[in-house]
Amino acid sequence: MNLFLFDSVKKEKIEFIPINEGEATIYVCGPTVYDDAHLGHARSALSFDMLKRTLKALGLKVTLAKNFTDIDDKIINKLQSSGKTLEELTQYYINRYLEDMEALGVERADIEPKATESIEAIESMVEKLLQSGYAYKIDNGDIYFDTSKDSKYGSISHMVTDDEQNVSRVEPNEQKRNPKDFALWKACKEEDICFDSKAGKGRPGWHIECSAMIAKHFKGSKDYCIDIHCGGADLLFPHHENEAAQTRCALNKEIAKYWMHNGFVQIDGEKMSKSLGNSFFLKDALKVYDGELLRYYLISVHYRNDFNFNEEDLQSAKKRLDKLYRLKKRLYGGKTGAANKEFKEALLKAMADDLNSSKAMAIVDEMITSANEKLDKEPKNKALKQEILGNIAFVNELLGIGKKDAIEWFQQGVSEEEKTKIEELIVKRSEAKKLKDFATADAIRDELKQMGIAIMDMPDGTKWEKL
DSSP: OEEEEEEEEEEEEEEEOOSSTEEEEEEEEEOBBBOOHHHHHHHHHHHHHHHHHHHHHHHEEEEEEOOOOOOOOHHHHHHHOOOHHHHHHHHHHHHHHHHHHHHOOOOHHHHHHHHHHHHHHHHHHHHHHHHHTTTEOOOTSOEEOOGGGGTTTTTTTTTOOSSSHHHSSSSTTTTTTSTTOOEEEEEEEEEEOBOOTTSSSSEOOOOHHHHHHHHHOOOOOOOEEEEEEEEEEEGGGIIIHHHHHHHHHHHHHEEEEEEEEEOOEEOSSSHHHHHHTTOOOOHHHHHHHHHHHHHHHTTOTTTSOOOOEEHHHHHHHHHHHHHHHHHHHHTTOOOOOOOOHHHHHHHHHTTTTTTOHHHHHHHHHHHHHHHHHHHHHHOOOOHHHHHHHHHHHHHHHHOOOOSSSSHTTTTTHHHHHHHHHHHHHHHHHHHHHHHTTTHHHHHHHHHHHHHTEEEEEEETTEEEEEE
C-alpha cells in the first residue's frame, strides 16, 4: 500500500517515495521551552505522531527527530525573573512538555536535540555560509544570511515579497543588505547568554539550529537531508523558508524532500473558555479532560484543517470514544487475537491517504457497530471476541486510542475520597452476600446507584463505573 501526502511546497497530494528504500526520516519543529505547552503544540505533536505510526504500519523503519529550542530571546527574558539557570529553566519546561505529550499518547521522538547541545554543528554551518559568501558579518558582530545570493529563496513558502507584512516578520537592522536577510549568529550583548565560536562570542539565531541539527543527525542522500520536514502552518514563512535556504547554500542539497504543515487551533465559546479557566495551556485542559479523549478529539479533524476547540464537539467525541470502551468492556478479560484483515486494510488505507484520520475514525465507528451486532448473535464465539480485541489493538497501534483499561475508563471523574467509599461499600456488599443477607446487599447496590455508581459482578470480582 502506497502513502500519499499533501506537500506544502508543491501544494498537491503526491506519493511518498523515501530517499532511502525501506526507511523514513522525519524532522518536527519542537517547542521553544520558556513556558508550558499549549493546544497548538498538542495539535502538531499529534499530527506527526500519526504520520510516524502510519509509516511504521506500512512497514518502514522510521526515525523521527523533534528539537527543543533552549536558547532564545523569550527564554532569556524569562530567566531574568525566574532565579534559575538556563539549564534549570529549560529542562523544567522540557520535562513538562514530555509529560503532557505522554498524557496524549504521543510517542517520544527518536532524537531530541537541543540548540545548546548543537553549537558545534551550528558553528560549522555558519562558517560554511561565511566562507562561501552566502553570509556576512555586520559591525556589531551579528552574522546574517544574504537572501539575495539564493536564487531559490521563496520557493518553499511562495510567500516572500518586499511588502511590509512579510518584511516585518524578520528582525530589523539598518546594516542588513536586504530586508529579508536573517540572523545566523547574534553577537553577545550584556544581558545575553553567550557561547564561544569562531564567529565570535554569541548565540545562534532561531532558524540555523534546525538546519544544523538535521545535518548533524541525518545522513540523507545526495539530494536531500531528510524525507519529511513537519511543523505548524505558522512556521512555513519565515522559519522553514530560511531553513531551506541556509541548508541549500551550505550543503548544496535540499533540507527535505517533502514538507507537511498542520492547521491552527482556536478556542471557541464562553463555556469552553470557562471550563479551561480561559487558558490555552495543555496542562489546564488535562486537568479537566482525559488525555486520550483530548487526543481523540484533536485527531477527529484532518490535520491540515484549522481546529475549533469547543465544548459541544468535545462532548460528542467523548460519546464516540465511550462506544469503543463499551465494546472493549464487553470483552473484558478476553484474549487478543489477530485483527480482521479487511478492517486493517481499510483503516490503513484511510491513513495512507494523507493521514485521513476523520475517515479512519468513521471506519472504527462502523467496526464497533458491526462487532456489537455480531456479539449479540454469537455471544460465546471466542474466535470472534479475539478478532474484535485484535481490531481494537490495531486501532491503538495506528491511531493511539483504545489502550486504557475499559473498567477504569468509566471510573473517570470520581475523586479518590469517593473511590475509597465506593470500594468500602462493595466490600460490605460482598460480605453481606456471603452471609446470604441479600436485603443488605440490595440496599448497598441502591445506595451506590444513588451516588451515580453502577456495579457489575464479574468472575474476577465486582467492578464499578460512573453512570
